[in-house]
Amino acid sequence: MTDTATPSLTEAPQATWRHYLELTKPRLSFMSVITAMVGYLAAVPYSYWDLKRTLLVVLGTALCAGGVAALNMWMEGDTDAKMQRTAGRPIPAGIIMPGSAFVVGWVLCIAGLAVLFKLVNGMSAFLALATIVAYLAIYTPAKRWSRWNTELGAISGALPPLIGWAAAGRSNPALGWTMFAILFTWQMPHFFALAWTYRKDYAAAGMPMLSVVDPSGRKVSRWTFIWTVLLVASSLMPTLLGYCTWYYGTAAALLGLWFLRAAFLFLDPAKRETLARRVFLISIAYLPLLLTALVADRMIFKL
Structure with a gap:
C-alpha cells in the first residue's frame, strides 16, 4: 500500500x-x-x-x-x-x-x-x-x-x-540635508538600472515603472545619466560647504567619475542590456565607499 x-x-x-x-x-x-x-x-x-x-x-x-x-x-x-x-x-x-x-x-x-x-x-x-x-x-x-x-x-x-x-x-543642519540629497539622488540610477533589468516582471505585475512605459530604454538611460550627474554634484557638497576636507572631496570625485562613466555608457542602445547590471552593481559598491570616506574624513579631521 x-x-x-x-x-x-x-x-x-x-x-x-x-x-x-x-x-x-x-x-x-x-x-x-x-x-x-x-x-x-x-x-x-x-x-x-x-x-x-x-x-x-x-x-x-x-x-x-x-x-x-x-x-x-x-x-x-x-x-x-x-x-x-x-x-x-x-x-x-x-x-x-x-x-x-x-x-x-x-x-x-x-x-x-x-x-x-x-x-x-x-x-x-x-x-x-x-x-x-x-x-x-x-x-x-x-x-x-x-x-x-x-x-x-x-x-x-x-x-x-x-x-x-x-x-x-x-x-550641522546643512550636512544633514546634504546626506539626504546624496541618498535621494543615488537611488535614481540604482533603481532605474534594476527596473530595466526586471522590466518584464514589473510589466507582468502591472506596475508602470519608467522601464515599462519606456520600452525603448531611451528615457531610462537618459534619466539614469542625469541623476548620476546630480549625485556627483551632491557628493561634493560636504567639501564645498566646509564640512569635509579635500581628501573626501577627491575620493567623492573619483568615485563619481567611475559611476558617471557607467551611466554614460548606459546611454548606448547597443550596450543597454548588459550595462544595466553594471550600473546597478557599481551603485551598490559606490554608496558604502562614499559614505565610509565621508565618515572617516569627519572622524579623522573632526571638522
Missing part, C-alpha cells in the same frame, strides 16, 4: 524564524540602519560620543525598517505573486499569512518608534515616522499607478541619514 500520509507537493512549508526574518527584507533594512548611522556619526559632537545612545539609534532604526518592510510585503502580496523574482517571498508563497505579516510589521514599527522617542529623542522618532508614512502611504501605492514612483519612493529612502542626524542633536 502507498503511504497516504505523504504531504502534497503543493503544500506550503511551515513558517520558521528565517521566513519572518525574510519578511523584514534584512538587506534593505540593514542599508537603512547603516545610512542612519552615517548621519549620526557625521553629526555627533566629537567631544561627546555615547555607545548606549548609538546602540539605541541602531535598534530603533532597525525595528522601524524591518516593520515597514513587513508591511510593504503585506500590501504587495498580490503583485509579488506575479513577478518571478518575488514569487518566492513568504506571503505569495503561502508560508506566512497576510494577517500575521500585518501584525508583525506594526509591532516592529511601534517598538522602533517607542525606542527612538523614549530613549533617544522626539525628532528622530518623528523622522522615523515620516519615513514609515512616506514608504507605505506614498511610495507603495504609487508603484501601482504612477511612473514617478521611484522619485516618490526616494523620499523615504533618503530620510534615514536625517534620523541619525536628529539623534545626534541636529548639529
